[in-house]
Every structure is written in structure tokens, then in C-alpha cells.
Amino acid sequence: MIIVMKPKASQEQLDHLIEKIKSLGFSVNISKGKERTVIGVIGEEDKLRVQPLEAFPGVEKVMSVLKPYKLISREFHPENAIIDINGARFGSTDICMIAGPCSVESLEQIRTVAAAIKKLGGKLIRGGAFKPRTSPYAFQGLGEQGLKYLAQIREEFGLAIVTEVMDTRDVELVGKYADAFQIGARNMQNFNLLKEVGATKKPVFLKRGLSATYKEFLMSAEYIASRGNFNVILVERGIRTFEDYTRNTLDITAVPVLKQFTYLPVVIDPSHAAGRRELLEPLSKAAVAVGADGLMLEVHPCPEEALSDGQQQIVPERYKEILESLQSIANAVGRKIV
């Protein structure tokens, strides 16, 4: 921890602060420059970080040297985590596809998609039974009935189920049906929800919040890990910027940056990033090339009839074409689509 004093900080202010720091068991290294004094604090930064040092008189700013997350940090785990869901190995050389409709709408709808995914060699299917919708008047999902349809699909096609949980009260219920939880972007800092899925052992797809920094995103993963669940897969799904032609702005750089900071897998969701189906193919290609460990794509048998996000879903035939276009890029980077 480095503390920069204001240019006119008095000796009393400096002494008061140093006394406090020493009383907490830290040692200091004081560097008096021509214009201001800088204090280097030596000791376990984690313990100091919770102190309101910026509130002391005479302090201009406090700068952390270490990262605030540990359990999920690449520093302590040089090797990639490999999270296996139904044979799809996230974090390996596999590039794992998670396809399926935005919402589960009927058994027939989800069966049609499941059959297509299965035929294309897929191992996972996604679909929401509980839907976070901006408007209280929009379709809110089928709830437990949707989960039951998903369970039926798993039985029939052997696909693993990825589905969203958005309420701490539903973690147990959703956990009964799902093979992996999804935490949506709007819940990335719903800390109690993170703790609850952290108390299970099921893999969690954690979506980046609309305006979450890398650090905040990683801290939310750390929340889950701090409860004992290390099976966290990070999902970049676009951030909010001034550009509104696309639904969000895909931050493709998140992949190499996050993989540098953490040993957890990183997946890209181009459907939510772009919000426009004609962009899915180029963005998926970029995702594979940049090093993503997987892709989430919205596939619906008839987007014109979709109860949510129709404009960004693609039909199974189009999904097949995109998959095919990705194979050669995956090969070029020494990986394979599963």
C-alpha cells in the first residue's frame, strides 16, 4: 500500500497517520520528496485495505499494490482450471458451445432446439426459466415448469442444462434441475446470490455486469470462490458504452486480460453483446481467435415467435453454418469446437 500525502500536509498529520499504521502492526518506509511525502506500508495489504486511510487528514490518495482477489488469481494457480460439464472441458483446448433459446417457452420449442444441438454434437443447452426483464409487463419466464421441460430434455437428449437463477430463494430449486447456474449481468453484484451459489458445488456461469470493471468482475468470482465453489466460468457479454447501435459493446480484450489475472475459464456471449443476429458470425470468429474457452449463442426455432430477444436469436440452420465457419479458426489456434 502506498500513501501519497498532500503537498501541504503537516508533520502532525503525518505522525498521526504513521502512528495508526504502526498500531495495526505494519511497518512504513517514508520517502520525502521535494514537494510531498510518500509512505510505503509494508505488511499484509489485505488487512490494511479495510482501513479508511483516505479519511485521514493530509492524505491525498491511497494506492494498492496487490490485487484484492486471491482464491481465483492466476498468481497462485499458474495452470488453467478445467471445468468439465457433461464432457465439455472449459479451460482445456476445447472451445465449448452453449446454445439454446433465450427463454424456455414450451416443451416443443426447447425440444426442437435440443434435437438440433444434439445432432451437431453439442453437450450443453441453455434456456431461461426465470427471466430478468426490464419491464414488469414483459414475459417473466415459465418458472418451475420451464425447469421441468429442461429436465425432460436432458433425459431425452443427454444434454447438460445451463439456466439462470436470479433469486436467493430459488437456488435450491434451480439447483435440482440445472447442471450449471447462470448469474445474469444485472445480478453480478447481487452478493447474497453469489454466496448462495458459492455454497453449492455446481459450475456457475457468471456474466459481467453492464458497467463492471475487470476488477469488480473478478471480485464477484472471488465471492463465489470464498464460499468454496471454484467452478466459476466468466462470461463477457458486452459492456455499456456511448455507442448504441449495438445492444452493448463487446469487450473482446476482456478474454486475454482476464486469463492473465485468473486461472478460471472465460467465455464470450456474442448474442447479448451485439443484440443483432447478423453480427453473430464475425463476433464468434473473433472470440475463437482471441482465445475464448467457449461461446454462448442464442438459438430459437422461430425467432419471430420468441417471447424475448427475438432480434438476436438465430434458427438452428444458421447456427449450424456458424459452427462450421468456426472450425477452421479453432484449428488455426490449436483448439477444437465441442
Place this chain on the structure above:
Amino acid sequence: MIIVMKPKASQEQLDHLIEKIKSLGFSVNISKGKERTVIGVIGEEDKLRVQPLEAFPGVEKVMSVLKPYKLISREFHPENAIIDINGARFGSTDICMIAGPCSVESLEQIRTVAAAIKKLGGKLIRGGAFKPRTSPYAFQGLGEQGLKYLAQIREEFGLAIVTEVMDTRDVELVGKYADAFQIGARNMQNFNLLKEVGATKKPVFLKRGLSATYKEFLMSAEYIASRGNFNVILVERGIRTFEDYTRNTLDITAVPVLKQFTYLPVVIDPSHAAGRRELLEPLSKAAVAVGADGLMLEVHPCPEEALSDGQQQIVPERYKEILESLQSIANAVGRKIV
């Protein structure tokens, strides 16, 4: 609803879309320009909005004409809502102060602040018992013990209690102690939580999400109202931008814009917006001048010892000075600080 077709949309695509629209009970007004066709759809826009019209082939974009919220809309309630909490009348000519520490840390701490607020004529006190913290290792609040301290303060000083609820499972518990709920910025789109506080009758201070548009903010208020609770007070607390010298960027324009769109009161929280205590006085002055219905300010007996947000909290003496500086501006705009 207005639908703009692509320049090369075919007659078949146009017919297919119009057929769908008519089958839903709407009528259309077709305007064929030189380069593209525009369809005006006539009928109840709310019912059409849930249809994925953008998913139809040939459609370039779909533009709403009406606002997607109704219950809280100024259009339907030309008069301000007046929400009375312990005699502070939000939405009237009162400018209502909500002061208190970021977190309840001990009975002594909260008593000291309560005594100061009471002495200055305050009617409300804020303080968090459940704290949403970015890090799992940071102080998470005293929980129910904190609520009990708050209840004791109410008993002793007659102040109404404003405190945060961040979990659907805690709404009942917090509701037992609080006079008003606070929904934090990170939970602005925790839709189930909105529904739960919407099912009570207690006033709700709803904070704007870090990257929420005005429309999204209002839709979250509509969620609460849609369950029958119209006692919603909107809180502008800064948005996330590229500028990081301040914790967030106070969007002061939100006050006149929101008050134009909704009849609900709008309050400003300069403490979270700025994150720096030396900015609280000028921002509070601006808030009063721009027409805010109240101010949330963080006051702590000893910010150096605070367990959260030390750098943005002020001591009661400083709070007193700020209050005094606001009175003349309040007078200038025909209002009074309470």
C-alpha cells in the same frame, strides 16, 4: 409503434409483417417513401411491444412512440406525489435531509449521529445493517443487530429509519424495523427484490444503477408500483463514466428530467456520487438549486474509524455547516430544508 423497413425489403416481407400485425388486432398506416417503407401501427402500444417485430425479415428498426411505464408517469398524474415519512414531506416544498453513517457499526456510533441530527431538526436517519460490498473480505454489516440498534435510536430520538434491504429473504425482517427501505444501486434491477418491496406499503428509496438510463430507472420504479406500492422515491447517486477522479459522475440533470417524466420525488445522494467529502457542500447546493426533493448525506462521528466509505463521510459539525449553507439557496427557490 413505427416500423422502418430495410431499403431492399420485398413486398412479401412487408405483407408477412402486416398480416402478423393485423392478426394481433392492430391497424396500420403505410407510408412508402422513395427509398423505404415506413409502417405506423395504431393501437395499444403496450401489447405490441412484447412482440419481436425486429426479428421479422426485412425490418430495419422498430421505434416506440409511447413511454413503456404508466403507473408512475407524470402524464397520468400531473400533480406531484407527496410521500410523508415522519413529517418530512418528499415532493412538497420541503427539501428533506436523510443523513447518517454508511454502516451501523455500534450503538454508540449511531447514537452520536442520531443526537446530532435530532439537534439540527432532522426527521430521518440512514444507516446500513446489510452492506453490499465489492469484496467478500470487507465488513458486511451487523445484520439484524444493526437493525436493533436503529430501532433503539428511533425509540430514543423519534427519527424515522431508512435502511437497505438487499435480499428478497430479508424484506420481512428489515420491514419490521425500517420506516423506509433503501434499494441500492447494484440492486436496481434485482427485479424480484423490487417485487417484494412493491408488495409492502413502506416507502422505498430506489437508487439509480451505475449505468442505468432514465428509462430503465423509471421501469424499476414501475416494477415496485406494479405490485401496488406507489411510495417510491428516486435517488440519483452518480453514474459510471470515463472520469474516475470522482467515485461516480453526478448526473444533476436527472432531477429535472425525471420530474418531467414521473410524478414521484427525486433525491440526490452527493456522498456516493462524489466519493470525496470536500465536494459535498458544492454538490448539495447544486442539488437544492436544481430542484431536488431531498438530499442523502453520509455523516459519521469519526470517519477515520469507519468500517466502510470513510473518505466520503463527514463529521456532524461539518454536516451542520453544510445545512446552514443550504438554507439561503432553499429560500431562493421557495423551499425549506427539513
Place this chain on the structure above:
Amino acid sequence: MIIVMKPKASQEQLDHLIEKIKSLGFSVNISKGKERTVIGVIGEEDKLRVQPLEAFPGVEKVMSVLKPYKLISREFHPENAIIDINGARFGSTDICMIAGPCSVESLEQIRTVAAAIKKLGGKLIRGGAFKPRTSPYAFQGLGEQGLKYLAQIREEFGLAIVTEVMDTRDVELVGKYADAFQIGARNMQNFNLLKEVGATKKPVFLKRGLSATYKEFLMSAEYIASRGNFNVILVERGIRTFEDYTRNTLDITAVPVLKQFTYLPVVIDPSHAAGRRELLEPLSKAAVAVGADGLMLEVHPCPEEALSDGQQQIVPERYKEILESLQSIANAVGRKIV
């Protein structure tokens, strides 16, 4: 300057860097923590800042301690600069109004506005002869003819002229007619233009760029000062954010922050910030309360006929009302509108 090494930086990397720093005439203070080494560099930071220290192997980040601007810094000039233009004293207790149309369109148009401003006691008038327009097909300004109309107005009404210069080649020409230059937001980092107006003695209204940080804004003012012209007035005119209901987002906090960093005056332009005339009154009130040294407002005799920015201009009658509403707030903060 503080240099944080990577956790696995080798001793060779450390030695190589320290040798370089010492060879430049600086001394170092090395602080070895458990996990990484931090180097404090002592000496004139300005000289070190131009070195690409981040390019050295083993370096994680380089943190500046001092501010990168000097000439305009509050640290070196505790007293406000007072910049007098035609008796309006920016930086004093005056709150100086700069009103006028977006563009000079005709002699009659600018005369009408000038007469109104004069009658209301104004001392300055603004109006663009060279217009930076997003589209090449939009009205680009009257050029020198517009400047001549402005000169005529000055003659007739005794108002000082504030007008934009957007090309290094026009500085001399515009300088012949103008009492003060305006540098538009899109030219805030047109560094050669800054140097050219820096080589004159005329006051410069420097508008903040759409996505300029405080530091970048101040560095642009430093550019002008570095050529000898200290008569710089900073203009906050809204920044670009995700919210697009308003044209930009007024960053009202810029006023107290900038005034803390620099001794130069700071003015607010609510017309460009909001882009909607109904918001001008509340935002102007907030600007006065927050401590702005002046206000730029667009006034046009007939906004329906305006050749640019019609929707944000107000008629002289409305301008008069706004002025009146500001007086009592100015009084409340011990200032007066001029």
C-alpha cells in the same frame, strides 16, 4: 514517481531499471515487500515522466505523484485568476453571462439578440462565424462576413465578442474581430490550435472535450499557458455518457474539482450539455449554486428558423426570465450576475 515491479521481476530487471534511473540523475528509495518491490524515485518528476519506464522488463505499473501541469496549477497560484473582458470579471464574485445565438446568421438576427442582451445589462455576446458541424452538408457558418456583423454589433452596442476559431490559419483573422476566442469541444486537443491562441494575449474560452478527463482538460489549458497566454477560461459543456436522452451529460462536479486544481475561472454551458431548452433554467440554477464563474447560454430571436441547434436555443424573453430566476441564488452564494 512510484514504480511497482511485477511479482516475479528478477534482480537483473530491477538492477537494469535502477541503473537507468540513476543515469538520469534521480535517486531511488527501494521498498521490498513480501510479494513485490516498489521503487520510489526522487527528483523532478517532470523530467522522468517523458521516459518510457513502463517499457522496461519487470515493470508492472508506473504511478505519478505530482500533477503534470504547473503553470495553471492552483498549488502555485492560491489566488483566483481574474480575467476581465469588457468589465465582466471572470474569477471574481461576478457570475458573468455569455449569451447569443449558436451561429451568426444575418445582421438582423445578431442585432436583435445584441439589443436584448444589452438591455438586460450584458457585457458579452457569443455567436459562431466558423461552425464545426458533424455533417459536411450542414450550414458551416458565414465565415468572415459573420465576423464583420459581430464587429458591427460591438460598435453599436458596446458588447464584447466571443467567437469560435477552428483552424490555425484563421487565428489571426478571428483575432482581428474577436475580444475572446472560443475553442470548441472537438478541438480541445487540436494542439497546434492551442499553441496559436496561446501565442496571442486574448482570452480563450476552452471547452472540455466530449470524453476528456479533468487532467486532459487541464493539460490543454497548460498548452495555451505554455505559449504565454494565461487568460484561459475553462468551459464545462457536458460529457458523453451512455445516457442519450440529453445531448450530453452535464458534469457539474467539474466546477469544484477544476477550481481545486487550477486558479483559472470555470464556466458552464448548459445549452450544449442538455441540448433541450426546457432544461436550461434548472441547470443554470445549479451552475450558479455550485460555484461557476459564468454561464454560456444560446439565445436566438427565432429558434424555429435557426440554421443550427434550434432545439436548444431560447428566445430573448425566456432568457430574461432565466436571468431573473438566477439573481436570488447568486445572492444566496454571495455573488452577482453580470
Place this chain on the structure above:
Amino acid sequence: MIIVMKPKASQEQLDHLIEKIKSLGFSVNISKGKERTVIGVIGEEDKLRVQPLEAFPGVEKVMSVLKPYKLISREFHPENAIIDINGARFGSTDICMIAGPCSVESLEQIRTVAAAIKKLGGKLIRGGAFKPRTSPYAFQGLGEQGLKYLAQIREEFGLAIVTEVMDTRDVELVGKYADAFQIGARNMQNFNLLKEVGATKKPVFLKRGLSATYKEFLMSAEYIASRGNFNVILVERGIRTFEDYTRNTLDITAVPVLKQFTYLPVVIDPSHAAGRRELLEPLSKAAVAVGADGLMLEVHPCPEEALSDGQQQIVPERYKEILESLQSIANAVGRKIV
């Protein structure tokens, strides 16, 4: 053009507006909904766009139907423009590399890089002689001497020269030496500079402004084209967002979106986007996969000695490795690196 009236707009307001529209030679299509009236205006939208319709009483918003650029629009040029610079064909199946140092610092420095580029089969070299720097105290480039060094390099190695012009007064001078102009991000809306390079026939690399929307970016290209120069190559180089770990946020989606709107080539500059050399390889791979027509990469013989942007430049050996890693991805998408 579509005009939405306010819910309480009067018949007089409607009539007044329609009269104005008709007087301009347009016809209208009026659609009276239950709550508000919508006017469709039929005729050449370009001519109407310059009218301040939003300034008319009773108008809520005005929505354009057509795009405001024409000359560079894909609609009117279904085929890609192919811009040939020294045999590198931008817009063809070539993926054209533009490598070189941030600044020209000495003949020796630029020769070393040129030799490396030549050996790797490159056809272009970039290097700045005029440098836009945030600080007036930073290295501002060698000016004409730098251009002379570049000319010498061209002579010796047969590489085409891409170099920045930042002042209207320098267009002729830079044009004497350069094979292609570069317009920097901070000058994307320096409209007079756009006009000046538009009056030449030389290719222009136009960089996207830090907070420019796609539309604004395209309008700046339209400025150049409107003067007769259609040889414009768009460069995505990262936008400003809330995330500051990287210098900017690469908006990779810009490539497919821009190519949908315009027939001009689109290039990616990962060096400025990331500002960190370890990210260049993954981002370059993503750029190739997404469909970019070229890549700009900063290469310096010794980044530790660089006079600007040391942390984002790579040595020639590393550049060679990156080039090699891109070939197989280029093949996978049916293109080749040149």
C-alpha cells in the same frame, strides 16, 4: 423523417408545423393515434435534416429514417472499394500490415524498423513526424526532418509511407513526403483538416475519435469524400469507456458494422486500443478473424528508449512472431497477410 408530437400538442401547433413542412416542398402522412400524432414526411430527407424541426412547439422528437451519409454508403456501392497503396490492396482479400514506430526519432531508428519490415515482406511503414501529445512538455516529433528520414527510407527500401498530419497548414508539406495521410483520433472532427486532405487524392487513414459513434465516424469520412477524395480507410483504435486497465477499449464489432454501412476498408490498430504490448497478439488474431482489412502495429527497435508510447511498442523479433501466428487464421478466413 418521422415527427412525433407531444401528447398535448394542440391543433394549432400541428397546423403550424405542417404548413412549414409543406412550404419546403415535402408532403406529409399524418397518423393520429389514441395518445399522440405522428407525422411521416415524404421527400428528400437530406434537405429536411437541416431544418430545426425540434424547435417547433409541440414537437417531442424527430427521427431520421435514412442515413445522413451518401457518398461512402454501402447502399450505393455494393462492391468493396479497393485502395491500393504500393501493392497492398485494402478492401481485397489482402490483410494489409502497417507497422512502424510511434514516432520517427532518428534515421537509424527508422532504418532498423524499415529493414525488418521489408525482410518480412511488408509494403508500408508508419511513423509520426508531427505528434499530437497530451502534454506540451512531451516530445512533439521531429517535424519536417522526420519526414525527410521517411522519404529516405522509401527510397532505400521501397516501402510506402503512412504519416500523420495534424494541422491544415501542413497538408501540403506532409503530402510531399507521404504516400498516405493519417488523421489521428483527436482530429477526427477537425473538419477543416478533413476538407484539406479531401482536396488531395492521397489515401487517408482516418482514425475513430475516442468517443465517436459509428455515425459520426462515417460522417467524418463523408467530409473527406465530399471534397472528392474517396480513398479513405477507416481505423478502429479503441474507444473510451469506464474500463481503464487498457488504454482504450477495442470495439471489434466496429468492423462488421462499418463494413455493412460503408464500402470503404476498415483497419484495426490494436496498439492504441490496448496500450499494452502483451495484448497485441490476441487482439491481432481477433482482428483478422472478424474481417478487418488490415492491422496497424507499433514496432520499435528499442521500446525502452522510445520517445513516445514505449509500453505499447514491440521489437521487430516479436512483430515477426505475431505475423506468423496470424497467417493460419488469415487462411482460415480465406485471406492472406501482406
